[in-house]
Amino acid sequence: MSYDVTVIGSGPGGYIAAIRAAQLGFKTAIIEKEDNLGGVCLNWGCIPTKSLLRVSEIYRLIKRSEEFGIKVQGVSFDIKSIIEYSRNVVNKLSSGVEYLMQKNNITVHRGCAKLAGNHNIKVADNDEILSEHIIIATGVRARNLPGIKVDGHLVWNAQHAMIPDKLPKSLLIIGSGAIGIEFASFYNALNVDVTIVEIKDTILPLEDKEISILAQEIFTKQGITIHTNNSIKNLIQKKDSVEVQFSNDKIIEFDRVIVAVGVHPNTDNIGLEHTKIKLSSLGFIETNKWYETHEANTYAIGDVAGPPCLAHKASHEAVICIEKIANKAPHHLQRECIPNCIYSYPQIASIGLTEEQAKTAGHDIKIGRSYANFNGKSIALGETEGLVKTIIDRKSGEILGAHMIGAEVTELINSFALVKQLEGTDLDIKSTIFPHPTVSEMIHESTLAAIIKMT
Incomplete structure (x- = not known):
C-alpha cells in the first residue's frame, strides 16, 4: 500500500x-x-x-x-x-x-x-x-506520579474520572492545572467534598497570578478545599478508600483520588x-x-x-x-496568539503574556481591569464574579496579554485573539463599538481603563 x-x-x-x-x-x-x-x-x-x-x-x-x-x-x-x-x-x-x-x-x-x-x-x-x-x-x-498506582478503582486518571460508576463522598485531586480544576468544578457541583493539592504557591500556575488568586478565592467560597505549597508524601490504598499523607505530614482519608499532574x-x-x-x-x-x-x-x-x-x-x-x-x-x-481556555465555574481564559512575564521581558506596561459586578449583562445573568484584565505595551499600544475569569469568557477570548492576529492596538479596541448590554463590553472597558489611567 x-x-x-x-x-x-x-x-x-x-x-x-x-x-x-x-x-x-x-x-x-x-x-x-x-x-x-x-x-x-x-x-x-x-x-x-x-x-x-x-x-x-x-x-x-x-x-x-x-x-x-x-x-x-x-x-x-x-x-x-x-x-x-x-x-x-x-x-x-x-x-x-x-x-x-x-x-x-x-x-x-x-x-x-x-x-x-x-x-x-x-x-x-x-x-x-x-x-x-x-x-x-x-x-x-x-502522566503518573512515582509511587502512586492508578488502578481505576481508588485512584483515577482523567479517563476514569469521566465515567465513575458512582459518586464518591470525598475526592482528592492532585494537580491544579486545567484538567484538575475542571474536574474539581464538576464534582463540587454534584455535592462531592473536593480537595485540591498543588505543589506551587497558587493554583493554575500557568495563568496570570492575579487571576489565579481570584480563582482560588472563588473556588474556596464554593466549598473546595485547596492546599497550595503542598504535595503527597505517602498514599495508602485501602479496601474502599485512600489514606493520604501530605508533605506537611497531615493525614486525610478520601474515597477517591484523581491524578492530574500533566501529560x-x-x-x-x-x-x-x-x-x-x-x-x-x-x-x-x-x-x-x-x-x-x-x-x-x-x-x-x-x-x-x-x-x-x-x-x-x-x-x-x-x-x-x-x-x-x-x-x-x-x-x-x-x-503568542494561541488562546487558552479552562471550562470550570467560573470559566477562565487567557492569551499572550501574563503580567509577570511582560515585566520579566522588560516591557513598559499599562494594565486595565473591568469587573463583572459593574457589567449590566453579568448582573442580569446573576454572574457577578469575574474580571477582564488587559496588559498593554505603553509605547506601542500592543495588546501583550489578556486574562479573564467569569461567565462565558472562553467565548470572549476570541476577540483578543483576533486583535493580536491583526496586530491591533489599544486604540483599535477603543474605537470599536461593542453591543450593549453584553459581557463582551468588559473587553472594551478594561482597555479604556488602561488608556484613561495614562492620560
Missing part, C-alpha cells in the same frame, strides 16, 4: 491534517490504534469534559433558581444518565470524523503504527505502508529508533517551524511536538504542515 501522505493518529491534529491533504489532492491514509477516531480530545478529553461540565452548570443554576424567582422542588440527578449523555455526544462526533474520512476518500488503517525506516510503516505487525510523507500526531497521555508524549513503541528523529529533554519530538523532524519528509504536529497541549493548536499546525508539504506558502504559527 502506497500513499502520498500518511498520518499516524486521528486526534484534532491528525484528522485535520488528513482532510487538508486530501483536499489538496494527496492520496492520503490515517492510522488509528483505538476503536473510535478523534483521539483523546474527542473521546476522553475536550468534548466529554465539556459535556459533563454543561450538566453541572445546569444543576448549579437550578439550585440557584429562587434567586431568579423560580421555585423548583425535588431536583435530583442520576450520575449514570449524566455519563450516558456525555458519551452520546462523543459518539456523535466520532461518527462525524468517520464520515469525513469517507467523504474525503481517506483510507483508515486500524492498529498500532510503527516506523520501519525508508518511509515504511508497519501497522499491527501485518500491513506495511509506503508513504512519501509521514506525519506523527500520536498525542500525549496522562507524557506518546513516542514509545512507534519506531523512532529506525529514524533520525530527536526528542527534547521532556520527551517531545523536536521540529522546526514547519513541523519537519530530523528525518526527511517526516513531520510531527500537535501535543507530541510539544506544549501548549491544546486541540486548537494541533489543528492549526496540521493545516500549516500540509500546506508547506504542498508548497502553498503557509503562514507561521504565532504562539
